[in-house]
Amino acid sequence: MDSRTVGIPEVDGSEQVAVVIDVMRAFTTAAWAFHRGAEKIVLAADADEALAIKASHPGWLALKDGAPVSGFDLVNSPGLIREADLADRTVIQKTTAGTVGALAVVEAKVALCASFVVADATARALADAGAGxxxxxxxxxxxxxxxxxxxxQYLDRLLAGDRPDPGPYLHRARASQAADDLRLERRRGAHPTDVDLCLEVDRFDFAMKVGLEAGMAVLRPLRN
Incomplete structure (x- = not known):
């Protein structure tokens, strides 16, 4: 399957099939939120929008990067979110990069959000959709x-029908600046287990699909 990799600034609206990747930590945290029972995740463009959505839906929970602040209920950390009881709840997620990327491609024909923890399920969802x-x-x-x-690159190999050893890809991720920042507590709102949790390949058996619902970008688990 043909593919290309771009950063958010290179998204130009021509994307028909998009996989938005944020390993550390937005779409690892999102996967854990679904595992903990969340029904859906509404993606917000910024903190003000997240709080405005929450004000209109008082039962929803707001999540953002960084240390806990007034108005937000959850922190963008897999190590912290895995302890939360989110059964049948709606989470509003706003992060520095991941949610921004998802919002940029939300109108694509197929838009998935991914990280290592849902890698194989993401590849299977693309194959099942007959995506171009x-x-x-x-x-x-x-x-x-x-x-x-x-x-x-790991997902690209899976889409090609290969079964690559995830080890070298995980090694690169573990040696990344983001991993260092988390280990050395340069990022607020981090948990000591965050790096390890972000590097669990295929921890979950669902993909995550984003689309527009009632004017909002909504992320939902997609089970094969």
Missing amino acids: PVTFVATGDDGRAAEDLACA
Whole structure:
């Protein structure tokens, strides 16, 4: 299957099939939220929009990067979200890069959000959809984040029908700047297990599909 990898600045609206990748940590956290029972995740463009959506839906929970702040209920950390009871809840997610990338391609014919924890399920969802050329959107560092590029290349091999050893791809992600920042606590709102949780290949058996619902970008689990 033909593919290309771009950063968010290179998204131009021509993408028909897009896989938005944020390994550390947006779409690892999102996968854990679904595992913990979340019904759907509404993606917000910024913190103000997230809080405005929450104000209109008082039962929904708001999540963002960084340390806990007033108005937000959850932190963008897989290590923290895996302890939350989210059964049948709606989460509003706003992150620095991942949600921005998803919003950029939300009108594509097929738009999936991915990380290592849903890699195989993502590849299977694309194959089942009979998807054409795929655009991988590496969201971190304007498309230069080593962990997102490694995940994109791993997914590309899966789409080609290969069964690659994930080890070298995970090694690149573990040695990335983002992983260092998390390990050295340069990012607020991090948990000591975040890096390891972000590097669990195929931890979950669902993909994550984003689309427009009632004018909002909504992420839902997609089970084969």
